[in-house]
Amino acid sequence: MKNIKSIKAIKFLALLFVSSIAFVGCSSDDDHGDDHDHEEELITTVRYTLTNGTDVVILEFQDLDGEGGAEGTFDVSGPLTANTTYSGVIQLLNETESPADNITLEVEDEGDDHEFFYTPTISDITVSKDDLDEDGNPVGILTTLVTGGAGTGSLTIELIHEPTKPNDGTSINAGGSTDVEVTFSIEVQ
Template sequence: MKTVKLLALFFVANLAFVGCSSDDDDHHDHDHEEELVTTVIYALTNGNDVVTLTFQDLDGEGGNDGTYIVSGPFTANTFYSGRITLLNETESPAEDVTEEVEHEGDEHEFFYISTPNDITILKTDVDDDGNPIGIETTLKTGDAGTGSLTIILKHEPNKPNNDTPTDAGGSTDIEVTFPITVQ
């Protein structure tokens, strides 16, 4: 019995050692904890025409459902400049998680999927390797109609990719879908 306990202790100690080992060849900082994101704000502007998409879930995943707020309709056939902000509002003051995503740009990428497909979103910011991040965007609306806009943040995606979350792989840090109207 003593041998079994010693073997079990050795096995657990070995797992802990392997799990905590570092790979000196890997220049990415993978030791960070996953940040809690309670709030997503996607602000889009064209002069005085401002549309803000906000998702908030202060108790996190698994608690109460989050709330989705769209400040108003988009104008048809119009260009908007966009910027996404991620917050952890369980801290006071709220932590701006966007800064970490930007700092670790080579390990993150936002994807934007709209229906109908006549809304075009271009990512205008890039990481140190010249690959898109998607914190800053340009959005062009199409004709009037209703639909949805899904925002997905991938962690450790394949870069470059074909601008789809499926091709990018990685894990999904955030996925929110807003109902939108274009007038």
């Protein structure tokens, strides 16, 4: 009985690890008829910066050797302040290049083929997307994050390639493929 519980625990931990970190670059996209280069991009760093005056909180995931090597690291610079509105900006980098390649610029340029989704587990947090693609649909590079009361939980950030647009604002029914997905532990004080 002990072996079965151990095997189940190992399977659960492996599933949790894979679901919390998924790195896939943008796939080939031939339905545009333009000459954009759509080769896969390596995303080594996800940095979400939240600012309210001098209150700055940075959520960063970094995996410099990419998928399959050493585990990546998560860093949250501090707690969020309760009942506060933050301006947010997300940045995706490939830091295996020198200087680092800013993948966010490609996402912005191809906004109609991308959308970020922000899913908090703390019910008093809302995230709205403040930038739009050429068709008037949200992209999510620029956001407004509003906190309510104190609490702890997580914030999952996903970048979906070729989502259905418009959609219901969640990644569950957006379709497309996941370019990156990270989950941060967060605290509101």
